[in-house]
Amino acid sequence: MKRVTVLGATGSVGRRALELCAQFTDVFRIEGLAARGSSPDLVVELCRIHRPKALALIDERAIDRVSRALPHPRPEILAGPRGLDTLAREVDADVVLSAIVGGAGLLPTMAALESGKAVAIANKGAAPPR
Numbered sequence: 253m254k255r256v257t258v259l260g261a262t263g264s265v266g267r268r269a270l271e272l273c274a275q276f277t278d279v280f281r282i283e284g285l286a287a288r289g290s291s292p293d294l295v296v297e298l299c300r301i302h303r304p305k306a307l308a309l310i311d312e313r314a315i316d317r318v319s320r321a322l323p324h325p326r327p328e329i330l331a332g333p334r335g336l337d338t339l340a341r342e343v344d345a346d347v348v349l350s351a352i353v354g355g356a357g358l359l360p361t362m363a364a365l366e367s368g369k370a371v372a373i374a375n376k377g378a379a380p381p382r
């Protein structure tokens with residue numbers, strides 16, 4: 253069984269990877285999910301499907317909304333860039349998929365590498381200007 257953390261879980265790479273993991277539940281187990289929190293309802297849906305042990309979100313309003321919507325037992329919810337680092341570093345995983353867009357993906361990717369995890373990297377460019 254490969255334990256997987258997905259950074260950028262709500263993005264197109266992250267969602268596709270999660271769909272694949274859901275088709276092979278005897279091979280992959282989702283341990284951690286992370287996103288900015290732009291789509292709280294999608295985050296809730298992904299947590300209901302994959303039941304991660306931990307969830308990291310950047311957007312504080314999303315954290316509030318997701319916490320209220322999730323049924324028990326809830327994943328541990330980690331907040332902000334520090335929470336993202338903790339998720340990548342401390343949640344037990346064999347593989348961390350790095351699919352956060354842009355520079356925000358750099359530090360959690362380094363955290364995963366520093367903690368000895370294999371990193372599957374999708375992130376290849378800068379975020380578009382907002």
Ligand SMILES: NC(=O)c1ccc[n+]([C@@H]2O[C@H](COP(=O)([O-])OP(=O)(O)OC[C@H]3O[C@@H](n4cnc5c(N)ncnc54)[C@H](OP(=O)(O)O)[C@@H]3O)[C@@H](O)[C@H]2O)c1
Nearest residue numbers: 260262263264265287288289290352353356374375376377
């Ligand atoms: N799409 C492809 O076919 C493809 C192919 C090869 C490589 N890539 C590369 O893979 C990376 C991801 O691509 P994508 O198409 O999946 O991007 P995307 O659909 O825009 O998804 C980006 C993901 O990053 C999260 N995110 C954005 N800013 C964040 C922040 N500050 N902190 C934490 N999470 C943040 C988003 O969360 P929210 O949804 O909550 O905002 C979302 O989960 C990019 O670097 C891209 O260049 C993509």
